[in-house]
Amino acid sequence: MGKEIKRKFTILDYPTKGTNTGTYSGASASIVANKVFNKLTKEMNFVDNLGGTKYLVFYLQDIKSKKIYPFIGTIVLLKGPVEVDYENKNLKINHRIIVAKYDNNMRETFKNNV
Numbered sequence: 723m724g725k726e727i728k729r730k731f732t733i734l735d736y737p738t739k740g741t742n743t744g745t746y747s748g749a750s751a752s753i754v755a756n757k758v759f760n761k762l763t764k765e766m767n768f769v770d771n772l773g774g775t776k777y778l779v780f781y782l783q784d785i786k787s788k789k790i791y792p793f794i795g796t797i798v799l800l801k802g803p804v805e806v807d808y809e810n811k812n813l814k815i816n817h818r819i820i821v822a823k824y825d826n827n828m829r830e831t832f833k834n835n836v
Contacts, residue, residue: 727749728749732746732782752821755795778795780792794828795819
């Protein structure tokens with residue numbers, strides 16, 4: 723297999739409008755979006771989604787092409803912990819992160835919940 727090409731992205735308008743933050747590498751915008759969502763949820767203490775109405779909309783920009791990619795993410799709390807073996811460690815997972823591309827069709831659905 724050939725070497726995977728990594729692209730570089732930045733977070734638009736974070737932490738304030740007009741400010742771009744960080745350089746994140748990955749094979750695609752979707753892969754980077756998961757990394758960025760994890761970072762943002764930790765910084766914003768975005769952990770409680772019991773009512774199912776908390777969503778985070780954020781934008782990534784490809785540093786080279788300047789193309790902008792909008793994403794929406796949320797955290798789903800699981801009914802019970804799921805045990806996973808990872809790098810010889812047994813981890814208990816209590817939540818699942820969901821990140822998807824955000825488009826104009828979603829704006830009306832999520833406008834009051836974002």
